[in-house]
Amino acid sequence: MLKKLILSALALSLTNCLILNPLGATIDREKGSEAAGRITDAAIQTDLINSTLLSGRASISILSLIAGDIAKIESEKYYIKADVDKCVEDIRGFKGFLVGSLITNIISCQDINSDGYLIGEPFPSL
Template sequence: MLKKILFVALAFSLTNCLVLNPVGATVDREKGSEVASRITDAAIQTDLINSTILVGRPFISIYSLIAADIANIDSAKYYVKADVDQCVSDIKGFKGFVLGSVIANILSCQDLKTDGYLTGDPFPTF
């Protein structure tokens, strides 16, 4: 009986990431549609602040409206939350103010890690 319990516990711990990550049930993952929305909002906010300070009137670039497409975000996949948070903070932060939201997006958001069934952040890379 103890062997069965240990086997079930081991099997569950090994397959936990395989089952929970693709459905977005883990804490450190975000759905692609949410990521796209956060990146687009950050780019719009940065453009509004930069244009108001530099030009004197609010202006939104067309590139801010397609910021999620520039970052190659797939709305059906899940992304590592820490990487998304870093991307959004780069767009809203000093890098976004100095370089602009488009270039900050290209530099910070191009290599966001997606989470898959057999690959992703929970598994070690060799």
């Protein structure tokens, strides 16, 4: 009984991404649609703050509305949450204020690693 339990746990850990990514149950992964939404929200907030401080009027760039596409985020794939968090922090932080959300997006968000559709980092993406 204990042997079956250990083998089951080992099999589950080896196929973690294959089983849990589609369910959205992995802790350190984030679905692409959520990641793109967070990046877009950060770009819009940064544009609003920058425009209000610089010109006195709140406005957003059309490019901030497609920030997820600029970052090359695919909605059906899964991304490493720490990479997405770093990108969002850069857009909302000093770098985003200094050079703007678009350039920060291009600099900080282009190297976000995806885990593919079903399988994770050790395996090739589908």
